[in-house]
Amino acid sequence: MTELMPARAGETLDEAEVRAFDRAHVFHSWSAQALIDPMPIEGALGSYFWDYDGKRYLDFSSQLVNVNIGYQHPKLVAAIQAQAAKLCTIAPSFANDARSEAARLIAEIAPGDLNQVFFTNGGAEANENAIRMARLHTGRNKVFAAYRSYHGATAGAIALTGDPRRWPSEPGLPGVVRYWGPYTYRSAFHSADAAEESVRALKHLRDLIMVEGPHTIAAILLETVVGTNGVIMPPDGYLAGVREICDEFGIVMIADEVMAGFGRCGEWLAVDHWGVTPDLITFAKGVNSGYIPLGGVIISDRVAGSFQTTTYPGGLTYSGHPLACASAVASIGIFREEGIVENARRIGAEVLGPGLAALAERHPSIGEVRGLGVFWALELVRDRRTREPLVPFNASGPAAAPMAEFTAACKERGLWPFVHFNRTHAVPPCTVTDDEAREGLQILDEALEVADRFYTG
Numbered sequence: 001m002t003e004l005m006p007a008r009a010g011e012t013l014d015e016a017e018v019r020a021f022d023r024a025h026v027f028h029s030w031s032a033q034a035l036i037d038p039m040p041i042e043g044a045l046g047s048y049f050w051d052y053d054g055k056r057y058l059d060f061s062s063q064l065v066n067v068n069i070g071y072q073h074p075k076l077v078a079a080i081q082a083q084a085a086k087l088c089t090i091a092p093s094f095a096n097d098a099r100s101e102a103a104r105l106i107a108e109i110a111p112g113d114l115n116q117v118f119f120t121n122g123g124a125e126a127n128e129n130a131i132r133m134a135r136l137h138t139g140r141n142k143v144f145a146a147y148r149s150y151h152g153a154t155a156g157a158i159a160l161t162g163d164p165r166r167w168p169s170e171p172g173l174p175g176v177v178r179y180w181g182p183y184t185y186r187s188a189f190h191s192a193d194a195a196e197e198s199v200r201a202l203k204h205l206r207d208l209i210m211v212e213g214p215h216t217i218a219a220i221l222l223e224t225v226v227g228t229n230g231v232i233m234p235p236d237g238y239l240a241g242v243r244e245i246c247d248e249f250g251i252v253m254i255a256d257e258v259m260a261g262f263g264r265c266g267e268w269l270a271v272d273h274w275g276v277t278p279d280l281i282t283f284a285k286g287v288n289s290g291y292i293p294l295g296g297v298i299i300s301d302r303v304a305g306s307f308q309t310t311t312y313p314g315g316l317t318y319s320g321h322p323l324a325c326a327s328a329v330a331s332i333g334i335f336r337e338e339g340i341v342e343n344a345r346r347i348g349a350e351v352l353g354p355g356l357a358a359l360a361e362r363h364p365s366i367g368e369v370r371g372l373g374v375f376w377a378l379e380l381v382r383d384r385r386t387r388e389p390l391v392p393f394n395a396s397g398p399a400a401a402p403m404a405e406f407t408a409a410c411k412e413r414g415l416w417p418f419v420h421f422n423r424t425h426a427v428p429p430c431t432v433t434d435d436e437a438r439e440g441l442q443i444l445d446e447a448l449e450v451a452d453r454f455y456t457g
C-alpha cells in the first residue's frame with residue numbers, strides 16, 4: 001500500500017503522473033517490468049492516436065489488430081453511453097435486449113447453421129469454451145492445433161498456441177497434437193507452389209489423424225488466416241479439405257477468427273472468402289473493436305444440439321455483458337451503414353495490395369507480400385534466393401536489431417507498425433481512407449531503406 005490519496009478521474013492526471021503511476025503500479029503483459037517504458041497516450045480518433053506532446057501516429061497495427069472501426073467512432077461511443085444510462089450489468093442467467101440482439105446479428109453474419117452464440121470477454125476464453133464444447137460433443141479428448149498459431153494466453157489457449165509464447169507455460173493441456181498448416185513461402189512439405197502446398201498439408205493432416213486414431217480426436221483448430229504468426233493465407237482448397245476430413249472422421253472444425261474476422265479480411269468472416277462453414281467459430285477483437293471487452297463462440301446447430309437437455313458446464317460472470325453486447329450491436333449496424341467491410345476489401349484490392357507489391361519492387365529486403373483486405377504482411381529477408389529471414393526466428397536483443405531499427409524509423413515518421421519476428425504487418429483499421437493508406441505506404445517506403453541495409457543477397 002502507498003499513502004492514501006483521493007481517487008481522481010483519469011483525465012486529471014498529467015503525463016508525468018500517468019507515467020509514474022504506470023511504472024509504480026501497472027504490471028504489463030508479456031514484459032520484463034523493469035525494461036519497458038510504455039508511451040502515455042492522450043487520445044485517438046479514426047486511424048490515429050497521439051501522445052501528450054501531440055505527436056500523431058497513423059496506426060498500421062489497429063492496436064492489437066482489433067480497432068477495426070477506428071478510434072472513437074461517435075455512433076459507437078453514443079451507443080455505449082446510451083446502454084450505460086439504461087443498464088450497465090445483468091447476470092448471464094437473465095435474458096437481456098442488448099445480448100439477444102447481438103447474438104441474433106452475429107448468427108445472421110455467420111454461415112450455414114451457426115445459429116447460437118456463447119459470449120466471453122475475449123478471444124482466449126472463446127477458444128477455451130470452443131474446445132470444451134468440441135470435447136463434450138464428440139466424447140473425445142485430442143485437439144489438433146497448428147504450429148505458427150496464437151490462440152490466447154489462458155491455460156488451455158496458450159497450450160493450443162503454436163509459437164514461442166507457449167514455451168514458458170509448458171507442460172500444458174494434455175491431448176494437444178501439433179500439426180503444420182500450409183505456408184507456401186516456407187513450406188514444411190517442400191512444395192513448389194500453393195496448389196501443391198494445399199494437397200501436401202492435407203495429406204500430412206490425414207497421416208497424423210491415422211496415427212493418432214480418428215476416434216480419439218475431438219477437434220481441428222485453425223486460424224482461418226494465421227494472424228500474428230504471419231498473415232499466412234490458406235491456399236485455395238485447404239479449408240474445404242479440412243472440412244471434408246472433419247466430416248469424414250466426425251471431428252469438430254473450429255475456426256479461430258479472433259483476428260481474421262469482422263472485416264479484417266474484407267469479408268464479414270474470413271471463412272466467407274473460401275465459402276467454408278466450420279462447426280464452431282471463435283471471435284473477439286473486431287466484433288466491437290475492443291471498445292468494451294467481448295468475444296465468443298458461434299455454435300452450429302449440431303454442436304448446440306449436444307447441450308439441449310444436457311447442461312453446458314461452463315460460464316463467466318460477464319458472459320453477454322450488456323455494455324459489450326450493445327457495442328457489438330452498434331458496431332455491426334455501423335459496419336453495414338458505412339460499408340466498412342466493403343471499404344476494407346477495396347482498400348486491399350486497390351491501395352494496400354498494389355502499393356505493397358510496388359514496395360517489393362523497390363526494396364530487396366521484401367521477400368514476400370501477402371494478404372487481403374486490411375490484413376497484410378511483408379516478410380523481410382536477408383536474401384531473396386535463400387529466403388533467410390532478416391532476423392532469426394524468435395530473435396531478441398541484438399539479434400533483432402534490424403527489425404528494431406526498422407520499427408524506430410517508422411515511429412519517427414509517425415507510423416505505428418505491427419512488427420513480429422522478421423515481418424511487418426500492414427493492418428490499419430477497416431475504416432482507413434485511401435489517403436491514410438497511401439501515407440502509411442509512403443512511410444513504409446522510407447523505413448524499408450533501413451531493412452535494405454541488412455540485405456546481403
Ligand SMILES: Cc1ncc(COP(=O)(O)O)c(C=O)c1O
Pocket residue numbers: 064121122123124125127150151152153223227228256257258259260284285295
Ligand atoms: C487468432 C487469435 N486467437 C486468440 C487470441 C486471444 O484473444 P484475447 O487476447 O482477446 O484473449 C488472439 C489475440 O491476439 C488471436 O490473434
